[in-house]
Amino acid sequence: MTLRPDILFSPLALRHITLPNRFVRSATYEGWGDVQGVPRPELGELYLALARGGVGTIVTGFAFISRQGRAMQPGQCGMDQDDKTGPWAHIVTRVRDEGRGTRLFMQIAHTGRQTLSRITGQPVVGASSRRCTYFRQPVRMLGDDELRVIVNDFACAAYRARQAGFDGVQVHAGHGYLIHQFLSPWTNTRKDRWAEPTLLLQEVIIAIRRKCGDDFPILVKISAGEDTVPGLGVDDALQTVVCLEALSVDAVEVSYGTMEYALNIMRGGIPVDVALQVNPLYNRYPALVRHMWKRFCFPAYQAGIIPFAEEYNVPAAVRIKRQSSLPVIPVGGMRTLESMLDCITTRGLDAVALCRPLICQPNLPQQIAAGEFSRSRCINCNLCTVYCDSDRPLYCHL
Template sequence: MTPQAVLSQPLTLRCGVPIKNRLFKSAMSEALGNRERAPTPELVRLYGAWADGGIGLCITGNVMIDRRALGEPGNVVIEDDRHMAELKAWAQAATRNHTQCWVQLNHPGKQSPKGLNKETVSPSAVPFRPEMQLLFATPRELTDAEIRDLIARYARAAGLVKQAGFTGVQIHGAHGYLVSQFLSPHHNRRTDEWGGSPEKRRRFVLEVYRAMRAAVGSDFPIGIKLNSADFQRGGFSEEESLDVIRALEAEGIDLVEISGGTYEAPAMTGVKQQPVKDSTRQREAYFLAFAEKARQAVKVPLVVTGGFRSIEGMAAAIESGAVDCVGLARALALETDLPNRLLAGQQPRYQVRPIKTGIRAIDNKGILEITWYTGQLKRIGRGEAPKPDESGLWVFIKMVGAQMGVGRKKKVTRVRAT
């Protein structure tokens, strides 16, 4: 088969839902929610562009389940039906052209910048490493009652997603957010029923899945984005990740997207990746070796996101049997019609490159990558073309300036209030 023929094959999930091709848009933070935490016309325009661009399965950027716990400014929050009209408009645009669009549901846990929320919470009160404590506060440990409330919030949000017209949901269980924190022995040092052993650490994600499944029924897809590992000393390991995938498959999960890393060790962006052999580099994907191990353990559809550069590399990953779909993210911030090009046998116009300022302390953190690509998504949402050559240093300067402006506004408000 030609590479484009491989990528054009449909895939039917275990719940019976068909995906029209093997191209999967992984979640990227858009930061396009309004002050009420509702979807905006810019989100509608952005997701309509991706739907028209030919993607088979599109995952939204992280949507929060609790407005008291934002991951970044501009998050959409789904707690109740107050913004159902806006959610339906977003879903209608995102699912046109027979596109599957799933909402990624998330809670940041401790991984939220200082000043964004009143407080941050986590399974345990474990601080960030010293050089990141200027940006991230030490969290408060969650109570048992709060944990159970969070599980209910995931389920309620999933039901609202289905009501809005989206075609599935994805649990964000990777990249150091709350579900990932529960799974990690570094972040989760509890000794109650929610921690203390691998079985207890994965209880939270299993309870979240069960509650969501009860809310949406058996024929509505639920997937998960899961770390292959945290890449932190004492963190979530590949062995534990495989056990979590086995447990989720037994529960009925429809698809597993494999990634890795946290804000402290951002392997998902390619930053601080360990040296690899030429043979591994030629296969392109960051986490394909782990996917091969997972494929030996489970039959649930698998996706790997990160590192794909060519149509041949994408097709080879699928033909190997290790994955069922190939995940694309940053490339789709540079060209929204990339899937149509790939399915026509054409190569990407642009190659994803590391975003650098030339300042090592900044370049080693994942936050610059997130900010740069979020800027591209905002351009598309405004109806403008992306800027693939935009300076990383300039984006960093604008980010700092914006934060300083917010700080000045807050200070003025406090002065006036007194």
């Protein structure tokens, strides 16, 4: 049977913006930031390749909104200071001038407990003092005044993104980062007004609207599941989406998981030897200790990893779509033209977000249009994933 991909190339009208087609490059850490988090020009080349390859919407890798919310990855870009607006504007202008009407969104994030104090230069903070088993840092519970500062930091980062020419922002409320920590019963054990899981997210959206105007598009990325008990599930995600609907955000992207089991966000291969070599959480230990870890601790870690399956977040996205009027975009495991079409035509979802397939083939939409694509070349080896923790920029290792 010949699949007619036309629907994938049809525009998608969101509340405040129209996306040129249904291909969304899901936020992907690129590693092209300098030590201060200023984006290097090579990042523009990467976005241009995606734009020329037919990707309608590009979401940047997660950009930190403040030094406190910076991640462990050494090449992470930021939007925490006014002097970063210029370098970002340069990149956006290049893509606008030479791209094909591609929409650009900046993903803005605060890591909360999922970072290291030697990176941020200050104590690690979170919704509660519960430590992350991956980063193993002591965590200080954030106070009311500090949370107000963080809300303002999100708004200022969004404002800078608007000044730089971005079409909108994506608020990172998933993958165990700070906003997710408030949404999750595992980490939000508070007794004050911030015990309301969605309060921080709501305040962030309201502050962005105030600072950037009602017409500035906002996407939100959420996790609709995680690996702890108690943990956030699809019903919690639905509650979040009800709030987002009331706040008229433009669309929600549905993902999974936290950094506690990072490979459950991605799924697929577990390149443990490379991780032990390049990940600063492990490579500071002597080879013998790493060897022992692999032998005795790794099997237990591995047992908690969910195997890769195609379209693994689509069932959760469909449930959310059925109960909300917001456009819903699934991410995770879309590897065939058939599954991309199925998401939109049969399942009623609005677009498809892709990460690893576009690292592998940035011109994937163009290949579909030319009838030259049926399955992604990505084999989910996750080498791109584990090398994020090294000082190498993003690339496909195949």
